[in-house]
Amino acid sequence: MNKTGSIVLTALAATLLLGGCGDDAKKLVNKGGDTPCTEFLAQDADKQRITVTKFLEQEQRGNNSSATDATRVDAAIASIKLMCTAQANPSTPISKADLTGILVPK
Numbered sequence: 001m002n003k004t005g006s007i008v009l010t011a012l013a014a015t016l017l018l019g020g021c022g023d024d025a026k027k028l029v030n031k032g033g034d035t036p037c038t039e040f041l042a043q044d045a046d047k048q049r050i051t052v053t054k055f056l057e058q059e060q061r062g063n064n065s066s067a068t069d070a071t072r073v074d075a076a077i078a079s080i081k082l083m084c085t086a087q088a089n090p091s092t093p094i095s096k097a098d099l100t101g102i103l104v105p106k
């Protein structure tokens with residue numbers, strides 16, 4: 001096999017391997033609760049769901065709370081959108097977005 005064929009084969013293999021990762025790969029590069037409000041609000045609905053799911057999973061590890069279900073994720077997305085829209089400091093991480101952040105920049 002020539003050098004060009006090897007490069008094409010390697011690129012194809014990498015594409016297949018990475019393409020199969022799907023949401024798992026997205027979660028690895030996603031910041032979860034450390035995502036700034038401005039970044040979260042700019043995300044599409046699918047990316048917001050991945051971000052919030054990772055954030056809730058991060059919280060669960062520390063609290064030994066129940067599993068993340070779709071209803072909990074939907075409620076968290078709505079809450080985070082509301083809090084992030086009103087934050088005095090738009091760079092506030094979604095994990096810190098709360099009612100006091102509306103009045104006092106965090």
